[in-house]
Amino acid sequence: MSNTHVHKDYHGAKLGMWLFLFTEVLLFGGLFVLYSVFLSKYPLEFHEAGKELDVVIGTLNTVVLLVSSYFVALAISFIQRGDKKKAVLFTWLTMAMALMFLVNKFFEWKAKFSHGIYPTSPHLADLPHGENIFFGLYYIMTGLHGIHVVIGMTVLGFMVNFLRRDIITQEDFVKLENAGLYWHIVDLVWIFLFPLFYLVL
Amino acid sequence: MSEHNGHILSVKLLTAVLAVLLLLTFITVAATRVDFGYLKVVVALALATTKSLFVILFFMHLKYEDRFIKIIVFLCFLILAIFIGMTFLDVAYR
Numbered sequence: 001m002s003n004t005h006v007h008k009d010y011h012g013a014k015l016g017m018w019l020f021l022f023t024e025v026l027l028f029g030g031l032f033v034l035y036s037v038f039l040s041k042y043p044l045e046f047h048e049a050g051k052e053l054d055v056v057i058g059t060l061n062t063v064v065l066l067v068s069s070y071f072v073a074l075a076i077s078f079i080q081r082g083d084k085k086k087a088v089l090f091t092w093l094t095m096a097m098a099l100m101f102l103v104n105k106f107f108e109w110k111a112k113f114s115h116g117i118y119p120t121s122p123h124l125a126d127l128p129h130g131e132n133i134f135f136g137l138y139y140i141m142t143g144l145h146g147i148h149v150v151i152g153m154t155v156l157g158f159m160v161n162f163l164r165r166d167i168i169t170q171e172d173f174v175k176l177e178n179a180g181l182y183w184h185i186v187d188l189v190w191i192f193l194f195p196l197f198y199l200v201l
Numbered sequence: 202m203s204e205h206n207g208h209i210l211s212v213k214l215l216t217a218v219l220a221v222l223l224l225l226t227f228i229t230v231a232a233t234r235v236d237f238g239y240l241k242v243v244v245a246l247a248l249a250t251t252k253s254l255f256v257i258l259f260f261m262h263l264k265y266e267d268r269f270i271k272i273i274v275f276l277c278f279l280i281l282a283i284f285i286g287m288t289f290l291d292v293a294y295r
Contacts, residue, residue, distance in 0.1 A: 014270070018274065022277040025278070033284065055230065059230055069256060070219040072260075074212065180261075184260050
């Protein structure tokens with residue numbers, strides 16, 4: 001392939017990714033609107049229900065995601081310099097942080113379940129209406145976010161493979177950049193989920 | 202094709218951004234343990250917005266993108282703000 005000219009539209013590739021990210025922003029944006037409308041309707045119930053959440057796990061997961069964003073940004077910076085080894089290493093580390101996030105989330109949800117707090121549980125049905133709504137939103141929003149973490153991890157896995165096979169190189173790294181953009185959006189959503197669910201209540 | 206290699210962020214800059222983000226996270230946690238009443242939500246969201254600006258500008262590289270991408274990112278958040286604003290007008294005057 002080296003002597004055939006392959007046209008790559010770098011700008012178009014990035015623009016496409018940003019356009020996709022806008023749909024993600026609006027998807028989560030809709031849920032944030034729902035959250036804020038119910039918060040203004042049931043402030044006391046939200047306050048009570050919010051006490052159930054573990055601030056320590058929430059803070060830990062925030063730190064984990066911020067560090068993961070840093071790692072993927074480093075991976076891009078290294079491939080731009082032609083340091084393939086470090087780019088691979090930091091993409092792996094980003095995935096490791098994503099996994100750590102999910103493990104924390106698993107234990108958090110498990111603890112909630114053992115307290116009888118899960119969708120359609122009899123305990124939730126007995127709680128005041130506002131608290132029930134709070135946990136509904138909690139599971140939908142953190143669940144949808146969790147799905148994004150899993151997708152992000154998978155995408156990063158492909159990136160490790162692409163780096164190894166020199167599909168992503170110093171000259172052509174837009175795939176890794178776009179994967180990074182996706183990963184940062186996952187982090188951005190959490191930056192808002194964390195204070196709204198774990199802190200303000 | 203290497204005309205795009207343009208801007209490489211230094212490890213130093215990225216590390217500084219991470220430090221700011223971690224610091225703001227701990228400020229958020231500390232600030233919301235104090236009882237501000239309703240202001241709490243405002244403080245928490247203001248800090249979250251500041252954090253996301255750092256992520257978008259540096260980690261997501263927006264500071265170094267061309268004007269067109271900057272404008273459409275701004276428009277996206279403007280639309281979200283209008284969406285949220287209109288919903289609140291509806292909720293407030295219902």
